Amino acid sequence: MSEAPQYGFDTLQVHAGARPDPATGARQTPIYQTTAYVFRDADHAAALFNLQEVGYIYSRLTNPTVAVLAERIATLEGGVGGVCCSSGHAAQIMALFPLMGPGRNVVASTRLYGGTVTQFSQTIKRFGWSAKFVDFDDLDAVRAAIDEDTRAIFCEAIANPGGYITDLDAIAGVADAAGLPLIVDNTSATPYLCRPIEHGATLVVHSTTKYLTGNGTVTGGAIVDSGRFDWSASDKFPSLAAPEPAYHGLKFHETFGPLAFTFHGIAVGLRDLGMTMNPQAAHYTLMGIETLSLRMQRHVENAVKVASWLETHPKVARVTYAGLPSSPWHERVARICPKGAGGLFTFALKDGYEACVRLVGAVNLFSHVANLGDTRSLIIHPASTTHRQLSEAQQVAAGAAPDTLRVSIGIEDAADIIADLEQALARV
Known part of the structure; x- marks a missing residue:
């Protein structure tokens, strides 16, 4: 059997995740403007709800148009899976959601978009989370900010507004030594200019509103999972490594391996937070990514x-x-x-x-x-x-x-x- 071709970036930005529509042969990804999906039978429905089978249940969780976009962004970033949501700010909360808990903190760069600084310094306090802001050019300061309650390190690849470029390799080294995931906002760079996973990022977040869509028409966000982090290496990430009561004790990392974060983002994050991307927004973004x-x-x-x-x-x-x-x-x-x-x-x-x-x-x-x-x-x-x-x-x-x-x-x-x-x- 011949190996699958290794396509270049320009090809993947047009084709990744998309196939001709099986019902009509439509070449462009259709806008699946539907709320729900008909189950084959009761057993099929039960398997979907138990996460025993992959498919479509309800568009708050998954939608075929949005799924193509998630796969395309994940492919361009070099990740194993992705989750799309309603905005870049939603993507940040969804990225932190499985990692954090009351009393936990994230170490964040001082060079961030002002809305992110406010979200991290003010809004997340309502969840019992906190953020420590550090100059990421000072690696000793980053190390010193990490404590037993730190659950993630966060930065932007190219920082908004100043265009500052983070030394991702150095920060990833600090994160790895501490056994923590590195979350990189790649909005300003896009995977064309920077692929943070190649520099050690665990998760990549985007405001797809910006360069990915490129035409100022719709808002959206995305989280890409590298699939490389061992969520079971410590007891710090029970949402991914410990039994999940809502799914009869299923352990996401044990069950889904490299795709644990992606499945959690859909089955728990979108299910309960409801930060859903609508299919028309996904369609506009797919067209934008083509160029x-x-x-x-x-x-x-x-x-x-x-x-x-x-x-x-x-x-x-x-x-x-x-x-x-x-x-x-x-x-x-x-x-x-x-x-x-x-x-x-x-x-x-x-x-x-x-x-x-x-x-x-x-x-x-x-x-x-x-x-x-x-x-x-x-x-x-x-x-x-x-x-x-x-x-x-x-x-x-x-x-x-x-x-x-x-x-x-x-x-x-x-x-x-x-x-x-x-x-x-x-x-x-």
Whole structure:
């Protein structure tokens, strides 16, 4: 029997997880707009509910359109399985849900999206969880933050908003030594630029709203399981290693092996948290992923040109783009993101906060929105919007200081992007 072909990324982004519809022959994945699925008989229904057979029960748990998307993202990330959900924030909670418990904590990077900082510093307290925020460039500080109640380590591959690149290999080493899973948010990089599992990540989370969909139409999230973590190596992860009362004592890791986290995410996470992705959103994201590599190439190409131009502008104090040789994280690009440093970065204005506010009102081509990863170029002032809920010290630590603007560089003509910034800066 011949071996299955090993397809390249560009092929997988079009074909992974998808097959012609068996009923109609439809080539594009249909939108299965249905709530429930007819069982063959009573025994079939019982087997599905007992997790003895894989299939479709109810669209809060699984849906054929969403299942194709989960398989495609997992394949592109090099994982064994994936779970799709309603948003990136939902993906973060679902990633932590099987790992945490009252009194447990997660060690997180200080360089995170402001909404994630708020979710981790405020909202998860209602579950009895907590987070410790540490500069992930200080490995000793990361090690010191880990205690007996730590259950995960969390970071972003390319951090929002500043485009900071995390040394995933080094952080994975710390996580491995502590016997803890490393969760990496790969939203800003996408698997085209970075595959965190190859650098030691246990789980990868995405806001599929951003670059994966790429067109600013739908929200969504995803969790990809590497399948490499031994959930039974200690007593720290009973949700995955101990008997599950809701399934008559079934042990997820013992039963499903490398797919334990994926099955738990569906059978418990989606069942009880209900953070479901709708099939139409999955359809839009599938169509977006088909052109992911092409878009990311242009995002990177344009970002290098725009960041290089901004760095020489007399009104600009600094540019954070890791793709610039002047960046302190430039050497990590070749190791962590070999195809480029992404399309997201910040720049600071010498005239500070008020100048930033005026600039976002002066652009024409750029859209002033709270989003990133769109085909369009986007701009926002994080300190007054996405990171407004943080203290100034937290804003600075996250790369969103008051004098800083975040840009998500689109796929328009680079000369037009630069011209829009030039005229806006002239008016500030």
